Amino acid sequence: MTARPAVHGRPGRDRRLVTGQGRFTDDLRFPGELHAVVVRSPHAHARVRAIDTRAARAAPGVVAVFTAADAAAAGVHALPFQWPPLGFAAGPAAAPPMHPLAADVVRHAGEPVALIVAQTAEAGADAVERVRIDYEPLEAVVDPRDALRAGARGHLLGVWELGDAAACDAAIRAARHVVRLRVTNNAVAPAPLEPRAAVGLWDPETGRYTLHAGLQAPHLARRILAEALAVGPDRVRVVVGDVGGGFGGKVTPYREDVLVLFAARRLGRPIRWCATRTEAFLGDHRGRDQDAEVTLALDADGRILALRAEVLLNVGAFPSHFGLPIATGTGHRIVNGVYHVPCVHVRLRAVLTHTPPTGPYRGAGRPEVIHRLERVLDLAALELGLDPVELRRRNLIPAGAIPYTNPAGQRYDSGDFPLILARALAAADWDGFPARRAAARARGRLRGRGVACHIDSTSGLTPTECARAVLTADGAIEVFSGTQEIGQGIQATYARLVAARLGVEPDRVHVVQGDTDRVVDGGGTYGSRSLHVGGSAVVAAAEAVLERVKTMAAARLEAAPSDVEVRGGRCRVVGTEVAVTLEELAAGSPDGRIDCAATATSPFCYPNGAYVCEVEIDPETGVIDVVRFVAVDDAGIVVNPPIVEGQVHGGVAQGIAQALWEHARYDTASGQLLAASFMEYAVPRASDLPAPTVLCDQKIPATTNALGAKGAGESGAVGAPPAVIAAVVDALREFGVTHLDMPIAPAAVWRILARKQLVNPRAAR
Incomplete structure (x- = not known):
């Protein structure tokens, strides 16, 4: 693996989009x-x-x-x-x-x-x-549990299992503590x-x-x-x-x-x-829509012995192209999260209902797995009388155990999970929370905090990508990539990567995507694969052009290729002013161009992070405000910090939205969609969201690709929901609340408080 300097900034390629000049x-x-x-x-x-x-x-x-x-x-x-x-x-x-x-x-x-x-x-x-x-x-059935009660023959599409059921049974029987929790992961719409x-x-x-x-x-x-x-x-x-x-949709x-x-x-x-x-x-395909019965077994010291999950997946009326692989193998690649879990068993039943198909949505299976794991850990901490941070620390995979093979057979190649958690707690001023809670109470508000650790598995289902780089006689560089720009800024990143290697300005690089006649093949953009898979191929193609250029320049300048440096669009013999331009070299080629193709394969990468959320609740209305959010992510070598931070920021926004507002709801009697517009499907406004503190550049490179990058496009959506739910539950814990499913509507909070007579009980009727 070769780590290269970070590429900062972003060309003005998006000006046309923000000024209404895009062509959709x-x-x-x-x-x-x-x-x-x-x-x-x-x-x-x-x-x-x-x-x-x-x-x-x-x-x-x-x-x-x-x-x-x-x-x-x-x-x-x-x-x-x-x-x-x-x-x-x-x-x-x-x-x-x-x-x-x-x-x-x-x-x-x-x-x-x-x-x-x-x-x-x-x-x-x-x-x-x-x-x-x-x-x-x-008769229409929209709930998988109702579908199975109606008769499995018409609805049970199949069963998928991971792990060792017998070993889990034995570990649970022998455990000092056994914690059980039902967790629902609400159906959401991509809504681009x-x-x-x-x-x-x-x-x-x-x-x-x-x-x-x-x-x-x-x-x-x-x-x-x-x-x-x-x-x-x-x-x-x-x-x-x-x-x-796109967001998967x-x-x-x-x-x-x-x-x-x-x-x-x-x-x-x-x-x-x-x-x-x-x-x-x-x-449109919906995302998530799983219901899980989770069992966590721990020893007397709070160390995890076994994890079991009985999962119901709402397939919808038809399987979408990727719906089943996402819910099974893709999502469960990180079944243990960032924790050492000796034994796991997952049984997932895929159930047909009368709703649209369930398909990929930002995170694609991993948010569901991480959410239920983090929620049952919080409940375990409560039942064991441990601080939720301390319980996590006892079970985190130590840095010295990396590389680590998890129960799904996946190899975590890099990472320092205890360090990431420590950095998140420090950035969030975890120890200063009691004072902030007291200040909120003095204002008549309830304040809570939550922490969640997560890990993602990126590359999608296609770990290989191809690319071409072409230097033309006018000095322009065309880069052909089979990934796709969908608003995430990957073209700007590719341009800067290529420009840095060929010693030119990024505005001389033109990225070609999105045409199956012009780009030979490609895996596309999903699964946070565009940089560490697609970018690795682009860099390989650019470096092939660089080697060709240096060889040609050396022959023309009567020097060794190792003595040629490329800078400012010129190939120069080191220590002299003897040089030739890139344009001259391309024009001198038999076809007037230097054309190099490359293929790169990057196995799964494992970006990870720790998030801390603080909320305040107005007891008179039940309205929840996310007042503080800290996201510390290990994204490997960060090539373009503003874009990576923006990706995490966007994922956090969608994760908060799923936790508090978004829900593709159906009437259980008629099967009719109850959220068919933005009047009913509550996508948050910017004013509903905090300005999160996002820290991504941890300088812990992946070892599976030449860039050392890990892919950060989905991390926010994976880690944010459990952190938000934990914070809301913490704010309401004194009223007997130990778990709430997503989304947590103000009315639900208000009813909880009304039962405790913190608001007008007459109005609660």
Whole structure:
């Protein structure tokens, strides 16, 4: 591993975005384009008896109306998904195929049933009301526990296990202390600033489809779309422009992406579609949605002996492409967190319900695992009469035990968990909390604090990435990468990495992404892989160009390559003024350019951290204010500090939001979504969030990649929820509260306090 100096700052590449000059999918315009509008089921579960589209076809401005029968006749297939995950034992229920349009049965409210193509989006929306669909409503089940009670044969998709059940049983029986806790991890929506949108084109001369969409993994999307359209991947081109956030919700294509391509071929014209915010809430993959019964066994000194978790996963109506792998192997790679846990056993039951599919959301499986572990540790500290920090210290993996192989067989290659916790406590002034609590009480407010340690496992499911670096005759450098810029600033980081190695200014580096015709292959952006996997490939390609340049310059300048230095766009013999420019070297190449490709493989990295949160509660209203938040993260070698800090800041914001506000709720009787707009789905405003103290540069390099980086894009979302919940519980502990599930609404807090007569009990009725 070679650690290089940090690359600070960020070029002004984002100025066009913050000044409204970005080009997102819905900004694109094509001659002759038509607008697609989706007809969606109003029922969560129903049989489709008949569809009458005649009135809609005759509506003003309507060009065509398509149903599942039309798509099937054209050879359009269901969207594929990864099945089965490693170690997954299939259950009695079969995974239904997710066709672009529902045919005989609809399985969640908002499922697409028909597609209207019109001259304008308004004409298409008006025609939706003219589609007559005869539904036979069926019983809808949205809670996995209710689904299993209704009968496993129709709902239990399968069971996944990790660890040694018999050894866990024995350890629990022999333990001095056994702590049990049920933990629910609420369903949340990705809710990016830019909703999903797509434009489909068909070229009859080449027989190729082109999709313009804001996706996180263009090459993966190409493979999925090709399978759904029953063509080879070379017949599909995916182009991604600016992307207004993804958070996991745009990793893979959706039904609408297939539909616009199908319609484009049928009609021979470009087809565009853009989700309304309500459509996004109805149809986008949700994240989390797990319920776990956790058992923690400890000895007389409070050291962990065993950890068991019985987990229910709400799969949704269909498995999403990555939904099952995320909830099983991906999430449980860090099953023990940062603690020495001799024995674990996890049994996860995957349950089909009548809700949209559960898929990747920032953290992708790891937040669920860390949250339940940190919550049961807090309860154990309470039952053992230990300070929660002390209990963690007794169980942290010591720095001397690194590298450490955990119960899931993963190798933690680097880290100093006790040091990170100590730095977080110091930065948060942990010892000064009693004075702050007393001051809050004097103001009539309840103050609490919480601490949580976390670890992430990054690389996603694709630990390999490729890149090309091309030096042109005009001195520009083009970098081709299979990752994807989605707002995280990776293009700026790549430009600076390449510029630093080739001795030029970053504005001479142009990063090319998001076009499967121009970039040969790539894994995309998810799982915090863009820097330590994608960046390693970019650096390898740049260094290959550097070696080629030095060799060519040495031959021209009659020197040894080792005597050539590259700086300021010139190759100079050290100690002399004899030099040649990069432009001259590229122009002198046979094809007028120096073109080098590279591939990098980076096994999983393990960014980790310790977070401290303090909250204040207004007992008159139950409103919770996060008044202090400290995030200390080990992100390895930090290449671009402002971007890394911004990533952690954003993840912390989403973690706080899940803990206190966000919840994709469904009515248990009807299966209807109860949070279909920002009126009901409470995304926080900036004024609702603290300005966290973020300390990321711990200078503990990863050993698994050339940059020493660990990937920090999801750490905040992994570590923040348990820290927030711990702080709220601490504020309410004197009233008998030991655990609260997310999200903690003010009304729930107010009712707790009303029962203790701290507020007007009459109003509590």
